[in-house]
Amino acid sequence: MAKPPRKFFTLCLFVLAAVMLSPASAHELEIHGSNTVGATLAPMLVSGYLQQLGDDNPSSRPTGEENEQILSANAGGRNLSVLVAAHGSSTGFRTLASGRAGIWASSRPVKPSEADQVRAQADLTALESEHVIAIDGLAILVHPSNPINQLSIDTIGQIFAGEIRNWSELGGSNRAITLYARDDRSGTWDTFKSLVLGKKYPLDPSAMRYESNDQLSDDVSRDPGGIGFSGLASVRNSKLLAVSDGNAPALKPNQLTVASEDYPLSRRLFMYTMGDRTPELAAQLIEFALGTNGQALVAESGFISQNxxxxxxxxxxxxxxxxxxxxxxxxxxxxxxxxxxxxxxxxxxxxxxxxxxxxxxxxxxxxxxxxxxxxxxxxxxxxxxxxxxxxxxxxxxxxxxxxxxxxxxxxxxxxxxxxxxxxxxxxxxxxxxxxxxx
Known part of the structure; x- marks a missing residue:
């Protein structure tokens, strides 16, 4: 008997992987992607939505993996379980494309290369697939004792490229600058790289990298020489700087400047779905998130509501x-x-x-x-x-x-x-x- 061709085994492995990644597993819905969205906001939106459906208050439990949690509730005698995994925006696209995630949470817009990969299944740039769930201001953070109050985007780029290494060069104390940055899988990093570094400034290798916004901010708040960036909801005990772009006046992120996107480092937070292939539970959650009650939870989470x-x-x-x-x-x-x-x-x-x-x-x-x-x-x-x-x-x-x-x-x-x-x-x-x- 002739051996099956190599392509046959490749196809079998592909089908097996697709089955293993299928959403028909332990959860009715999986949300993968941004730590900015997934750390607090996505769980709050899921809980708020499940509370409207359920017979009791939603519960939350960890999975054993860092930055993952499962939210569940009983609705009409049926247990609904939603996994939120917050490992970075790029990981969310991969799980959405594979069919495992029903929702991709992202702190940056879909890249053209990503949209092209799934164009045969859905247009991720279309209204039915791209959902802006909140507005965030990319916060530039320093230690509370730092006398600097504002910086231009170009100066921030020079700092993170290592061209400016001491606060005294900017009128501050004679203290070496320590850099804190998000990791390469993060949409927050992608936004910072796009809006601040661009093609002009490479990130200095000395920068410490973080998966978590909150941990980054906490470490900056303990380092008098530190400067970092995070989502607006993670300012915590750090000092927030005003930012200027070109000849425009420096602005601090607040309700008006971020909601209107006038603040130079404002950004949109997204949930992406696969158009008319979106699972019903995912579509209903998106509608809740975009509505008045969902946007009230956005404000409660520390981000900027679109109401x-x-x-x-x-x-x-x-x-x-x-x-x-x-x-x-x-x-x-x-x-x-x-x-x-x-x-x-x-x-x-x-x-x-x-x-x-x-x-x-x-x-x-x-x-x-x-x-x-x-x-x-x-x-x-x-x-x-x-x-x-x-x-x-x-x-x-x-x-x-x-x-x-x-x-x-x-x-x-x-x-x-x-x-x-x-x-x-x-x-x-x-x-x-x-x-x-x-």
Missing amino acids: PIAVKPDFDASVPLTFRRLTENYQRLTVNFRFAEGHTKLDNKAQRDLMRVKHYLEAQGRSAEDLLLIGFADTQSHELRAQMISELRALSVRKALNEAGLPRVAYTGYGHYMPVGGTGNQRNGRVEVWIKDR
């Missing part, structure tokens, strides 16, 4: 008098409308923010006539061109709000003034939402 609130901004000296007059009878909502890169189409978050603004007005007993949209453009060669672009952006949002049932919203453009990032930064092209004072 809009009205805030009276504290203007600094850089804000022009004309803008002060334009907004003097308004408060700003903690939402900016942004556009997909290279497109005039609103991005996935903005599509959902349309309904969030509508629900906010309904809850507050307000109408569309109370709103004012102010569009902004990135730096242009001519002031008139910048004004036209900013007005067109605001008009695009006005049309989208009209389609969502909010007609006749007032709008204007403010050209390329009041940038929130350096020249060429996509964050400068935005539409702010303001609401009349009562």
